[in-house]
Each structure stands twice: as C-alpha cells, then as structure tokens.
Amino acid sequence: MDMHDLTRSLQVKNDSKIVMLVGDGLGGLPQKPGGLTELETAKTPNLDALAKRGVQGGSIPVKPGIAPGSGPGHLGLFGYDPLEYVIGRGALEATGIGFELGPKDVAIRGNFCTLGPDGKITDRRAGRISSDESAPLAIKLREVKIPGVEVFVEPVKEHRFVVVLRGEGLGGNVHDTDPQATGVPPLVPKAGDAASEKTAKAAAEFVKQAEQLLKGQPKANGLTLRGFSPKPALPSYEEVYGLKAAAIAVYPMYKGLARLVGMDIIGKAQTLDEQMQVLEENWKKYDFFFIHFKYTDSTGEDGNFDAKVKRTEELDACIPRITALDPTVLIVTGDHSTPSFLKSHSWHPVPTLLVSDCCRFDNATEFSERASRVGGLGQFEAKYLMMLALSNAGRMGKYGA
Amino acid sequence: MDMHDLTRSLQVKNDSKIVMLVGDGLGGLPQKPGGLTELETAKTPNLDALAKRGVQGGSIPVKPGIAPGSGPGHLGLFGYDPLEYVIGRGALEATGIGFELGPKDVAIRGNFCTLGPDGKITDRRAGRISSDESAPLAIKLREVKIPGVEVFVEPVKEHRFVVVLRGEGLGGNVHDTDPQATGVPPLVPKAGDAASEKTAKAAAEFVKQAEQLLKGQPKANGLTLRGFSPKPALPSYEEVYGLKAAAIAVYPMYKGLARLVGMDIIGKAQTLDEQMQVLEENWKKYDFFFIHFKYTDSTGEDGNFDAKVKRTEELDACIPRITALDPTVLIVTGDHSTPSFLKSHSWHPVPTLLVSDCCRFDNATEFSERASRVGGLGQFEAKYLMMLALSNAGRMGKYGA
Numbered sequence: 065m066d067m068h069d070l071t072r073s074l075q076v077k078n079d080s081k082i083v084m085l086v087g088d089g090l091g092g093l094p095q096k097p098g099g100l101t102e103l104e105t106a107k108t109p110n111l112d113a114l115a116k117r118g119v120q121g122g123s124i125p126v127k128p129g130i131a132p133g134s135g136p137g138h139l140g141l142f143g144y145d146p147l148e149y150v151i152g153r154g155a156l157e158a159t160g161i162g163f164e165l166g167p168k169d170v171a172i173r174g175n176f177c178t179l180g181p182d183g184k185i186t187d188r189r190a191g192r193i194s195s196d197e198s199a200p201l202a203i204k205l206r207e208v209k210i211p212g213v214e215v216f217v218e219p220v221k222e223h224r225f226v227v228v229l230r231g232e233g234l235g236g237n238v239h240d241t242d243p244q245a246t247g248v249p250p251l252v253p254k255a256g257d258a259a260s261e262k263t264a265k266a267a268a269e270f271v272k273q274a275e276q277l278l279k280g281q282p283k284a285n286g287l288t289l290r291g292f293s294p295k296p297a298l299p300s301y302e303e304v305y306g307l308k309a310a311a312i313a314v315y316p317m318y319k320g321l322a323r324l325v326g327m328d329i330i331g332k333a334q335t336l337d338e339q340m341q342v343l344e345e346n347w348k349k350y351d352f353f354f355i356h357f358k359y360t361d362s363t364g365e366d367g368n369f370d371a372k373v374k375r376t377e378e379l380d381a382c383i384p385r386i387t388a389l390d391p392t393v394l395i396v397t398g399d400h401s402t403p404s405f406l407k408s409h410s411w412h413p414v415p416t417l418l419v420s421d422c423c424r425f426d427n428a429t430e431f432s433e434r435a436s437r438v439g440g441l442g443q444f445e446a447k448y449l450m451m452l453a454l455s456n457a458g459r460m461g462k463y464g465a
Numbered sequence: 466m467d468m469h470d471l472t473r474s475l476q477v478k479n480d481s482k483i484v485m486l487v488g489d490g491l492g493g494l495p496q497k498p499g500g501l502t503e504l505e506t507a508k509t510p511n512l513d514a515l516a517k518r519g520v521q522g523g524s525i526p527v528k529p530g531i532a533p534g535s536g537p538g539h540l541g542l543f544g545y546d547p548l549e550y551v552i553g554r555g556a557l558e559a560t561g562i563g564f565e566l567g568p569k570d571v572a573i574r575g576n577f578c579t580l581g582p583d584g585k586i587t588d589r590r591a592g593r594i595s596s597d598e599s600a601p602l603a604i605k606l607r608e609v610k611i612p613g614v615e616v617f618v619e620p621v622k623e624h625r626f627v628v629v630l631r632g633e634g635l636g637g638n639v640h641d642t643d644p645q646a647t648g649v650p651p652l653v654p655k656a657g658d659a660a661s662e663k664t665a666k667a668a669a670e671f672v673k674q675a676e677q678l679l680k681g682q683p684k685a686n687g688l689t690l691r692g693f694s695p696k697p698a699l700p701s702y703e704e705v706y707g708l709k710a711a712a713i714a715v716y717p718m719y720k721g722l723a724r725l726v727g728m729d730i731i732g733k734a735q736t737l738d739e740q741m742q743v744l745e746e747n748w749k750k751y752d753f754f755f756i757h758f759k760y761t762d763s764t765g766e767d768g769n770f771d772a773k774v775k776r777t778e779e780l781d782a783c784i785p786r787i788t789a790l791d792p793t794v795l796i797v798t799g800d801h802s803t804p805s806f807l808k809s810h811s812w813h814p815v816p817t818l819l820v821s822d823c824c825r826f827d828n829a830t831e832f833s834e835r836a837s838r839v840g841g842l843g844q845f846e847a848k849y850l851m852m853l854a855l856s857n858a859g860r861m862g863k864y865g866a
Contacts, residue, residue, distance in 0.1 A: 067528065070528075070531065070548075074531075116498070116499070117498040117499070422494060422804070422806060422807055422811070424494060424813045424814075424834060425495065425498045425499060426835075426838060427499065427835070438838070438839050439838075440814075440838050441529075442523065442814070442838075442843060442844035443843075443844075444529050444844070448528060448529035448530060450530075451528065451529055451530030451531060451812075452529055452530040452812070453530075454530060455530040455531070455532060455811075455812045456530075460530065460531070460532065460812075461532075462532050462533065462534050462809070462810055463527055463531050463532065463533045463534065463537055463547070464533055464534035464535075464536045464537040464538075464547070464551070464552070464557070465534040465536055465554060465557050465558075
C-alpha cells in the first residue's frame with residue numbers, strides 16, 4: 065500500500081505549524097574509533113535543550129547501507145519513497161540549477177566532448193574544460209532552432225550543461241548517446257518507445273546543429289546527451305498531506321526539489337539569519353516550513369571536521385528564533401550523513417529530533433549520534449518522518465475503526 | 466512475500482503453550498515532559514519480574530505515525546498485515562456487536578436519519594436520537610422481507626444499527642447511500658461490480674420497506690447505508706500457524722475479531738479474575754490463548770491518568786495465575802497506545818514483553834516505555850510478533866537449508 069493513500073485518507077486540517085530544519089549531511093563519524101562525531105563535538109546548547117523535551121532516532125535515508133544523493137535524500141524526508149519515485153538525471157540536473165520543469169518538458173544532461181576528424185570521441189569530458197570556457201559555448205547552443213520544439217540550454221559546470229526540449233508529444237524515454245568509450249562516435253538518439261520518437265528526432269537535430277555551432281572548437285567540438293527525463297510526477301504536499309508548504313533554501317537544488325512536491329519557494333535569503341527572517345515574516349501563511357542549511361554537508365565533503373563542527377554550531381544558534389514562534393512540531397534532521405572522515409555522503413542513520421507536546425520524550429540530554437541511537441524513534445526509514453510529523457501535529461485521523 | 470506463506474511452510478507442532486495478554490491501549494505518555502507514563506507510574510511487581518527474564522521492545526501497530534482502530538490494531542498483533550487485510554466498516558460493526566458473519570453475508574452499517582416531506586435529509590443522525598428510542602426502531606426493521614435474502618437487523622447505539630443480508634450471490638461491493646450532506650435525498654444503493662447487483666437491489670428493497678415502517682417517526686423516519694462488506698477473508702490460526710487458538714475476552718468486538726481468525730471464544734468471563742479461571746480450565750485444550758483486557762484503553766480514552774495506572778496494576782495482578790501455568794511463551798502487549806494525555810488511540814510504539822526460555826534476555830529491570838525503548842526486540846511492526854511467538858515456542862522450522 066502506498067503510504068500516501070493513507071495520508072490522503074487520514075489527513076485532518078488544523079492550525080498547527082510544522083517546521084522541518086534540515087542540516088544537509090548532518091550525521092557524521094568520529095575522527096578515530098571511540099571519538100566524538102562532529103555533532104557530538106559541537107557545542108549545541110539549543111539542540112540539547114530540545115533533546116530534553118523531544119524524541120530522537122536514527123533516520124535511514126533509503127535502506128540500510130544506501131548512501132543517497134540529494135534527490136533521494138530529500139524525497140525520503142518529504143515522505144516520498146526514494147526507491148519508488150525516481151527523478152531522472154536530466155530532471156535532477158535541471159532542478160539543481162533552478163530550472164523549473166513544466167509538463168511538456170524533457171530535460172537532458174549534456175556533456176561536451178572532443179571529437180577527432182573522423183567524428184570519433186577522443187575525450188569524453190572535452191579535456192576537463194573549465195566552466196569559464198564551457199559556459200559561453202552552452203549559451204551559444206541556444207541558437208539551435210527546432211520546428212515545433214522550444215529549446216533551452218543552461219551551462220552547469222565544466223563539461224556539463226542542461227538541455228530542455230519543450231513541446232507537445234515529447235516522451236521522455238530516449239537512450240543515452242554517450243557510448244561510455246572513446247574511439248567511437250556518439251550514439252544516435254534512439255527512442256525507447258513510440259511516444260518518444262519525436263524527442264529522439266528533436267535530439268538528433270539538436271546534436272546536428274550543435275556540432276555546426278561548435279565546429280573548430282579545440283576541446284568542446286562535440287557533445288553527448290544523457291538521462292532524458294520528463295518532469296517527475298510527484299503528488300503535492302497539499303494533496304497528500306493537506307499542507308500548505310513553503311521552502312526556505314539558499315541553493316537552487318533544494319528549492320527545485322521542494323518545488324517538485326509543490327512547496328512555495330519563499331524569500332531570497334542567502335544566510336541562515338535571513339532564512340529565519342523569511343520564516344518569521346511568513347509564519348502565518350503556511351502550515352509547513354522546510355528550511356535547508358547546506359554547510360554541514362559541504363564541510364563534510366571537504367573532509368574538514370572542524371569546519372563541520374563550526375557549521376553545526378551555526379545551525380544550533382538559529383534554534384531560538386524557531387522556537388520563539390512556538391511550532392507545534394519541530395524536526396531537526398539531515399537528508400543523509402556526510403562524515404568528514406569519508407568526505408562523502410554516507411549510509412549512516414541521521415540523528416533526527418522531533419519535538420511536540422505529545423512525542424514520547426526519551427529523556428535524552430543531548431542531540432547526537434549517541435543519543436539518537438537509543439532514542440524513542442528507534443531507527444526508521446526517512447520516508448515515515450512526515451507521518452510522524454503529521455500525527456504529532458494532530459493532522460492524522462485513526463486508521464480503521 | 467506474504468509472511469503467512471512462511472509460517473505455513475515452516476510451522477512445527479509441539480506441546481508448547483503460548484499466551485498473549487493484550488492490555489488494550491497499553492502504551493501511554495507522561496502528563497508532562499520528563500515525567501512518567503501510566504505504565505511507569507503503576508506498581509507492577511509481577512510484570513517487572515517478567516521483564517527481568519524476558520525481552521522487551523516497542524511494537525509499531527501499523528507503520529510509524531499511524532494510530533489504528535481496534536480492528537487493525539488486533540489484526541497486527543494476530544500477525545495479519547493491517548494494511549493488507551482490511552475489515553470493511555459494516556463487517557467490523559457487526560463483529561463489534563458479536564454478530565458472527567457467515568460466507569453468504571454482506572454486513573452494512575445503517576444510520577437513522579431525518580427526512581423532510583420532500584424526502585431530503587434534514588438531519589444525518591436523526592437528531593442525535595438516544596439508544597432507548599432507536600433500538601425498538603431497529604428491531605422493527607426486522608419485519609422487512611426480501612425474497613431470496615435473509616435479513617438481520619441489530620441495534621447498535623444512538624442512530625446506528627447493523628443490517629446483514631444473507632443469501633446466494635451477494636457481492637459486497639455497493640456504494641454508500643449516505644450523501645454526506647443534508648438538503649439532498651439518500652442515494653440509491655448502487656453496485657460497484659456485476660457480482661454485487663443483487664445486493665444493491667436487495668438494499669434498495671430494504672430501504673423502501675424500512676421507510677414504510679418508519680413512516681411518521683418524528684426523528685428517525687429515514688436511513689442511510691454505509692460500508693457494505695462481506696465477511697473478511699482471513700486465513701485461520703490453525704491454517705497459518707498450526708495453532709489451536711482460544712480467545713478469552715469480555716467485549717463483543719474482541720471476541721468478534723478473534724473469531725475472524727478462527728479462534729474459539731471460550732468462557733463467559735466478565736472480570737479478569739474470571740478470565741484467569743477460564744484460562745486455567747481450558748489450559749490443556751488449546752495451544753494459544755488470547756486474553757483481552759479492555760480497561761487500560763477506556764481509562765486512557767477518558768483522559769484519566771490515575772484510573773489507567775490503577776487498571777494497569779490490575780493487569781499486573783493477574784500475572785501470577787498465568788505464570789503458575791508455566792506457558793512456553795508469554796507475551797504482554799497492547800494493540801496500540803492510548804495515552805490519557807491524548808484521550809485517544811495513538812501511534813506511539815507499544816511496550817511489548819516476550820518471555821520464554823530462549824528469548825534473548827535484555828537485562829531490563831522493569832516493564833515500561835523506557836525499558837522497551839532500549840529493549841532487545843527493538844522497534845518492530847506488530848505483524849511480526851506472532852512469528853516471534855512461534856519461534857520462541859519451537860514451532861517454526863528453519864527457512865532454507
């Protein structure tokens with residue numbers, strides 16, 4: 065049974081407010097066995113105070129042992145089974161740069177490559193071309209004209225760019241043109257089903273004109289296309305939870321993910337302080353607020369233990385401005401762990417704290433990996449977090465009589 | 466994979482005895498953060514002694530965040546996935562008043578309503594008619610005669626009653642006739658599939674004759690029908706577990722639920738002491754005993770913390786009579802939590818204790834929410850409890866070679 069069939073049928077409306085504060089990559093590891101993690105090292109008086117009246121647990125982003133990317137990590141927190149709802153690579157790439165996909169769109173991840181005189185690939189990443197060099201080329205590709213199809217091209221980073229084809233009858237099932245090898249030419253775009261024939265044709269036309277536009281470029285004189293994908297079909301927060309939801313995020317990727325589930329993107333905050341101000345200003349207008357803090361992840365990715373500790377303390381410092389608003393349910397969590405020890409996303413359960421008047425307090429005295437391990441929420445899959453949020457907010461009726 | 470496919474293929478017969486003592490709504494909450502729950506406040510020397518030699522955990526009735534009704538709550542404990550096995554409202558209502566459904570039955574929940582002279586509903590609950598007024602009217606409806614269909618009508622409470630249609634070829638898929646609004650007439654019973662055409666016709670005839678019988682009634686001169694449902698198709702304890710099972714319950718609802726999974730209802734106990742006597746008298750005749758204690762739930766529903774504490778102590782006091790029989794496996798649990806703080810069923814995991822010679826003792830010193838949170842069973846979905854019971858009783862073979 066789809067959990068959203070349950071939340072749809074059991075949802076109750078009331079005046080409660082739910083805040084989900086996401087410290088990206090929040091969970092960590094000690095620098096050596098027996099040591100303290102970043103969160104355990106950080107001085108977090110505000111989070112620890114919340115821990116005393118809340119309930120903790122370890123959120124498993126996808127399944128035990130699975131380290132997720134930002135897409136599945138957030139889908140889980142939002143209550144969308146990340147194994148069921150898959151965001152195609154093209155759509156995720158477009159979302160990540162803030163391109164809002166529409167229902168007639170097919171998003172594609174493009175890679176510049178180097179072609180030899182015989183049309184065969186000599187470098188799949190265009191000689192690790194810099195963003196400075198590649199961005200003008202991506203913008204040049206906007207000159208491509210395809211009858212009946214609107215074309216958008218956006219630079220991303222280094223050899224990467226995004227193409228969006230917009231038009232009627234564009235199916236999203238087209239095979240990658242990257243042969244994953246050098247010494248062979250890019251593949252011809254090939255439809256995986258009849259509904260995607262028009263897309264494959266448009267993509268072939270795009271490649272043809274693009275190669276003309278790139279002629280003579282020393283590095284990026286060719287391209288491959290990957291991850292053709294339509295706008296992901298995610299039911300909205302309003303529909304599945306009955307929540308009017310807002311996202312307060314700084315980075316395009318997280319705004320984009322929030323948009324995909326129908327949240328309003330509010331404010332133009334660039335700092336956590338500004339995010340708090342946006343929260344305060346919009347408090348009356350929404351039922352649910354998703355607040356995203358990036359730097360617990362990026363410092364972890366850098367392998368910088370001390371910097372992650374500092375960023376965690378920064379996250380802690382914003383708590384009083386949230387609690388001053390007296391949310392019915394306050395959740396502090398992460399979309400995955402990013403231990404600086406690993407310099408990457410990991411599979412470890414994420415310390416997760418839920419505070420409400422009717423959570424089953426677990427007598428923890430701090431918010432940490434240690435406390436969450438024996439907390440009252442146990443270890444649970446992230447996809448259940450929203451159901452816990454709703455029930456703690458009195459927004460879920462009883463299942464069955 | 467259906468867990469019952471496993472229990473069917475792995476079941477082993479032996480002389481073991483399993484007792485499942487269900488304190489309805491057992492789990493609770495403290496009155497304020499940091500305080501003790503009802504179970505933690507209650508003096509429970511016998512349960513605490515069991516805790517020292519057993520293993521505890523938190524049983525999640527359905528899924529995290531879902532508060533179940535009695536039906537899904539008990540199905541979970543009985544090992545039937547409550548999201549897979551859904552008992553229709555009519556069938557549950559019939560079960561709740563002790564009406565034993567047969568294979569040719571369709572059960573329907575009836576509501577008396579008030580109709581204006583134009584046949585439109587003016588009050589969907591017949592002016593909140595009292596049970597004293599409505600019961601004779603429900604009984605009067607037994608005069609309805611439908612060729613080829615046997616008709617049963619049972620009063621329930623206030624505006625509610627139960628209708629059971631019994632006959633060949635009566636499908637259970639008929640839409641509700643309650644328009645969920647006033648100012649419109651009741652809907653005509655409409656079949657949802659071809660197999661239910663006969664049922665819809667019989668229901669229409671029932672309504673026609675019933676309205677004649679109710680003519681002139683000031684409040685209850687009409688009716689709506691909801692939750693058409695056949696007898697739920699639940700495989701029996703005997704078949705899925707190889708257990709000869711008995712239920713010792715006071716209230717019709719729990720007897721009814723136990724009957725649905727093929728348990729024998731034994732004794733006519735009205736008190737816990739009498740239930741213990743029934744247990745002792747029938748000890749040799751069954752492999753499995755379900756004992757239901759209602760008052761930990763009803764006191765919770767009343768919001769009466771102290772009364773729930775007292776009832777919990779009453780539950781504790783019956784333990785020596787059970788242990789004196791030396792059951793192979795003794796389980797103490799609840800179908801859900803009913804914190805007096807919330808005055809309702811809740812989603813919180815239920816403290817669950819399993820005692821056998823081969824459980825993995827977890828060194829707890831008391832039976833409580835606190836101890837179960839860090840107990841050896843962890844947090845688990847209730848539907849797995851029966852498999853644990855069977856294996857601890859030596860009644861499950863090895864899976865695979």
